[in-house]
Amino acid sequence: MEAGEANKTRSGVLIDSIRTSSWQSRIAVVLVAVLLVLLLKQAAQDPGQFLSQLFIGLTNGAILALVALGYTLVYGIIELINFAHGDNFMIGSFVGLTVLSGTFAGLSLFGAITDDSGTFLKIIGVIITLFVAMSVCGLVNVGIERVAYKPLRNSPRLAVLITAIGMSFILQNVGLIWKGPAQVPFPQLISDEKVFGPGSILFRWNDLFVVGVTIPLLIALSYFIQRTKQGKAMRAVAQDKEAASMMGINVNRTISITFLLGGILAGASGVMYGLFNGITVFNVGFTQGLYAFTAAVLGGIGNLTGAVVGGLLIGIIGAMSDQYIGTRWTAIVIFAVLILVLVFRPRGLLGDRSAVQGGGE
Amino acid sequence: MALLEIENMHSFYGNIQALRGISLSVEEGEVVTLIGSNGAGKTTTLRSINGVMRPREGKVVFDGEEIQGIPAHRMISRGIAQSPEGRKIFPRMTVLENLEMGAFHRNDRPGIREDMNRVYDLFPRLKERVKQEAGTMSGGEQQMLAIGRALMSRPKLLLLDEPSTRARRAHLRYHQRDQRAGNYHPARRTERQRSPGNCHPRLRTGDRLHSHLSLSR
Numbered sequence: 359m360e361a362g363e364a365n366k367t368r369s370g371v372l373i374d375s376i377r378t379s380s381w382q383s384r385i386a387v388v389l390v391a392v393l394l395v396l397l398l399k400q401a402a403q404d405p406g407q408f409l410s411q412l413f414i415g416l417t418n419g420a421i422l423a424l425v426a427l428g429y430t431l432v433y434g435i436i437e438l439i440n441f442a443h444g445d446n447f448m449i450g451s452f453v454g455l456t457v458l459s460g461t462f463a464g465l466s467l468f469g470a471i472t473d474d475s476g477t478f479l480k481i482i483g484v485i486i487t488l489f490v491a492m493s494v495c496g497l498v499n500v501g502i503e504r505v506a507y508k509p510l511r512n513s514p515r516l517a518v519l520i521t522a523i524g525m526s527f528i529l530q531n532v533g534l535i536w537k538g539p540a541q542v543p544f545p546q547l548i549s550d551e552k553v554f555g556p557g558s559i560l561f562r563w564n565d566l567f568v569v570g571v572t573i574p575l576l577i578a579l580s581y582f583i584q585r586t587k588q589g590k591a592m593r594a595v596a597q598d599k600e601a602a603s604m605m606g607i608n609v610n611r612t613i614s615i616t617f618l619l620g621g622i623l624a625g626a627s628g629v630m631y632g633l634f635n636g637i638t639v640f641n642v643g644f645t646q647g648l649y650a651f652t653a654a655v656l657g658g659i660g661n662l663t664g665a666v667v668g669g670l671l672i673g674i675i676g677a678m679s680d681q682y683i684g685t686r687w688t689a690i691v692i693f694a695v696l697i698l699v700l701v702f703r704p705r706g707l708l709g710d711r712s713a714v715q716g717g718g719e
Numbered sequence: 720m721a722l723l724e725i726e727n728m729h730s731f732y733g734n735i736q737a738l739r740g741i742s743l744s745v746e747e748g749e750v751v752t753l754i755g756s757n758g759a760g761k762t763t764t765l766r767s768i769n770g771v772m773r774p775r776e777g778k779v780v781f782d783g784e785e786i787q788g789i790p791a792h793r794m795i796s797r798g799i800a801q802s803p804e805g806r807k808i809f810p811r812m813t814v815l816e817n818l819e820m821g822a823f824h825r826n827d828r829p830g831i832r833e834d835m836n837r838v839y840d841l842f843p844r845l846k847e848r849v850k851q852e853a854g855t856m857s858g859g860e861q862q863m864l865a866i867g868r869a870l871m872s873r874p875k876l877l878l879l880d881e882p883s884t885r886a887r888r889a890h891l892r893y894h895q896r897d898q899r900a901g902n903y904h905p906a907r908r909t910e911r912q913r914s915p916g917n918c919h920p921r922l923r924t925g926d927r928l929h930s931h932l933s934l935s936r
C-alpha cells in the first residue's frame with residue numbers, strides 16, 4: 359500500500375519534471391536516445407566487436423577513475439583543483455618503468471624485468487612495481503601539499519590555483535629531464551591474449567589485470583572513508599574544519615592523509631596505464647589528467663562514487679567513439695558529453711552532495 | 720587556584736586587534752556568563768581559550784598549565800569542549816555520527832554509551848532523530864546537537880557560544896540535576912566584557928546573555 363503510494367508520487371514527480379522541462383533538455387534526451395539506438399544497432403551487427411570495445415572502455419575508464427578520485431578527494435576536503443595531480447600520475451608511470459628496468463640513477467640494482475622473464479618473476483615484479491609507485495606518488499602528493507599548498511591555506515583561492523598549475527609544470531619538467539621528450543616503451547608483462555569468451559569477444563589478461571587491481575583499491579578506499587576513524591575525521595574536516603579541530607581532529611594531518619590517498623591511487627593508475635598501453639611520456643599527465651578531471655566533474659566533483667562513474671563513462675564513451683565514429687572525434691565527443699551533462703546538471707551526475715563529506719559508497 | 724585563569728589576553732585578526740587585555744577567572748563548578756554587544760569579542764575570547772586562535776599576548780592557565788598557543792585539536796583531551804557560535808554541527812552526518820564525533824578522542828566504549836544516554840535524557844528530541852541528517856534539522860535542534868556533541872567529551876570546561884534560550888534552559892537544568900546527584904557544584908557569576916576598541920563602545924542591556932562561558936564539575 360505504502361509502496362504503491364510512493365511509486366505513484368515518484369512517477370508523478372517524473373511527469374511533473376517532464377512537463378516543466380525546457381525544450382533544450384527534451385532535445386538532449388532525444389539526442390541521447392538516438393545515439394543509443396545507433397550504438398545498439400552496431401552492437402547487434404557485431405556483438406563480439408561491441409563487447410570487446412566495451413571491455414577496453416571499462417579498462418581505460420578504471421585507470422581514469424583512479425586518477426579522478428584523487429582530484430575529487432582533494433577538492434572535497436580543501437576545495438582545490440590540484441592541477442599537479444595528473445603529472446603525479448605521470449611520475450607514477452615513470453617510477454614504474456624505473457623499477458621494472460632495475461636501474462636507478464645509473465646504478466643497476468637488479469636485472470630488468472622484461473617480456474622474456476618468467477611468469478613468476480613477472481608477477482612479483484608487477485606487484486613490487488605497483489607498491490613502489492603507489493608509495494612514491496603518495497609521498498610526492500603529501501610533499502606537494504606541504505610545500506606548495508599548506509602555506510597558502512588562508513590565501514585567496516586564485517593564489518593556490520596558480521600554484522597548483524605551477525606545480526604541474528614543475529613535475530612535467532622533472533619528467534622531461536628524467537626520461538626525455540620521446541615516448542618511452544613499457545615492457546609487455548601482461549599478455550593481451552584473451553582470457554575467456556566465445557568467438558570474437560576479447561576480454562584480455564591486461565583488462566583483467568586492471569580490473570583486478572582497481573576493484574580492491576576501490577573497496578579499500580570505501581572502507582577507509584566510511585568505517586575507519588581516520589575516514590570519519592576526513593568527512594568531518596571536509597564539512598567544517600574549525601568544528602573538526604574542536605573535536606580533537608588534527609586538521610593538517612587529515613589533509614595530508616587525503617593527499618596521500620589520492621597519490622597512492624594515482625601511482626597505481628600510472629603503472630597500469632604504462633603496462634596496459636605499452637608506453638608512457640612526460641606529458642601523459644596532461645591529457646590523462648584532463649580526462650580524469652573531466653570525469654570527476656562529470657560525476658560531480660567531491661563525490662567519490664561520481665568520480666568512478668565519470669571515469670567509467672568517459673572510458674566507455676571514448677572507446678565507442680574510437681570504434682564507431684573515429685579516433686579524431688573522440689575528444690570532441692567526450693567534451694560534448696561533458697558540456698551537455700553540465701548544462702542540465704551543473705554539479706555533475708551525482709553532484710548534489712559530496713561523498714567525501716557524507717553519503718556515497 | 721581557579722580552573723581557568725586568563726591574564727591580560729590580547730588577540731588579533733591580522734592587524735585588527737579584537738581583544739585588549741582580557742582577564743578572567745573561572746572556578747571549578749562555576750557558571751560564568753560573558754555579556755557584550757555585537758563585536759565586543761565574546762566569540763574571540765572563546766576562540767582564544769580553545770586554541771582556534773593563538774592570543775598574541777597574555778596567559779591562559781587551565782587546570783594549572785599554560786595552554787595558550789596549544790592547537791585546538793589538543794584541547795578536547797585536556798577537558799575543554801565548545802559548542803561554537805552558529806551551531807557548527809556536521810551537516811551531512813547523522814545526529815548519531817555528530818555525537819560520536821564529540822567523543823572522537825575517546826576510546827572507552829561503555830563511558831561513551833553512558834554519556835550518549837545522558838545527552839538523550841537531556842535532549843529527548845535528539846534521540847528521536849538519531850538517524851536524521853543533522854543539516855536537515857531545525858535551528859533549535861541543531862543547537863541541542865551542538866551542545867550534546869560538546870558534552871560527549873565529558874569536558875571539565877564547557878564553552879557555549881550564544882546558546883539559544885531554549886537550549887540554555889535545558890542546559891541549566893542539567894547542571895541542577897547533576898548538582899543534586901552530587902557530581903556538580905555550579906555557581907553563577909557574570910563577567911561584563913568591556914568593548915575593546917572605539918568601534919563598539921557601548922554595552923547594551925538588551926544584549927544580556929549573548930554568550931555563555933560555563934563549566935561543570
Ligand SMILES: Nc1ncnc2c1ncn2[C@@H]1O[C@H](COP(=O)(O)OP(=O)(O)O)[C@@H](O)[C@H]1O
Nearest residue numbers: 732735737755756757758759760761762763764
Ligand atoms: N575572522 C575575522 N577577521 C577579522 N576580524 C574579525 C574576525 N572575526 C571577528 N572579527 C572582529 O573581532 C571583533 C570581535 O568579534 P567577535 O569576537 O566575533 O564578537 P562577539 O562574538 O562578541 O559578537 C569584531 O570587531 C569583529 O569584527
Ligand SMILES: [Mg+2]
Nearest residue numbers: 761762763804
Ligand atoms: Mg560572537
